[in-house]
Amino acid sequence: MIGELVPGSVATEWRLDDSEQVTLFPEETALVARSVEKRRQEFATVRLCARLALGRFGVPAGPLTPGPRGEPRWPAGIAGSMTHCEGYRAAAVARSTDVVSLGIDAEPAEPLPDGVLGVVSLPEERRHLASLEAGDPAVSWEKLLFSAKESVFKTWYPLTGRELDFDEAVVEFTPDDGNGRAGTFDARLLVPGPTVDGAPREHFTGRWLARGGLVITAIVLTR
Structure with missing residues (x-):
């Protein structure tokens, strides 16, 4: 997958x-x-x-x-x-x-434990998730957000060597047309981004899917 x-x-x-x-x-x-x-x-x-x-x-x-x-x-x-x-x-x-x-990153498609969403998300992200859930409640959007932020961190850390807190990037999901169980996402960094090939990266973009009881996310920064 x-x-x-x-x-x-x-x-x-x-x-x-x-x-x-x-x-x-x-x-x-x-x-x-x-x-x-x-x-x-x-x-x-x-x-x-x-x-x-x-x-x-x-x-x-x-x-x-x-x-x-x-x-x-x-x-x-x-x-x-x-x-x-x-x-x-x-x-x-x-x-x-x-x-x-x-x-x-891959995660079981289950709800986050009580109280965790407030720790790993920003208010605008919670509003975004509520809108997505209204359109397709079968997707575990909260867990998908958690997974996307894990992928953001895994991409960020090798480039910077420092931590990135959950509230230092804001994620927005876009379902694929005709397939609400897969799509793209954009992570906008709220702190100065790493310089890659001479240019700062302020956004990480990735893809996601929800299938087989899992949510999976991936980010690839190409040259």
């Missing part, structure tokens, strides 16, 4: 469960040695996805360990992103000559 949201320059791989046997590198095993079994399994499966996607660019398998914010540290010359949630694991990678940064 994630492949539907990114251009052809991006290689993707995804799994719905952890049924495949995965051999981790020692550096990776150490990271989850004290974790519960569920965490170890999803950690391994998402790295399987990443290694398979990297293999399409001829990148040999190697350990994928996290940086200071938990972000995956990719091989030289690669931009990428990983995500895992209940029922879905995925990775997307591209050559850094084609893509500056990218972010993907």
Whole structure:
């Protein structure tokens, strides 16, 4: 599914469960040695996805360990992103000559816990979600907003090395014509954006879909 949201320059791989046997590198095993079994399994499966996607660019398998914010540290010359949630694991990678940064996120299509929407959204976003829900209440718009902001952060952080709060970007969704369960979104940064190829980026644009009990978002900043 994630492949539907990114251009052809991006290689993707995804799994719905952890049924495949995965051999981790020692550096990776150490990271989850004290974790519960569920965490170890999803950690391994998402790295399987990443290694398979990297293999399409001829990148040999190697350990994928996290940086200071938990972000995956990719091989030289690669931009990428990983995500895992209940029922879905995925990775997307591209050559850094084609893509500056990218972010993907998947979430179960369930309501946010009580009180969370007020933390992760701005008043104008809540008004926007109310309008979208009136048009198609079957989409989990609150969770889609959360996912989009996760993708914004995953795209932002490798370019800046600093945090981006939920209230530092405002997201607007546009459903595709004739298909209300997929579309595009625009994230307008409310803080100075990163400079990419000599120009500041004040907007990140992405794609989304809602399918199979999931909401999935992706942003790809191309050169």
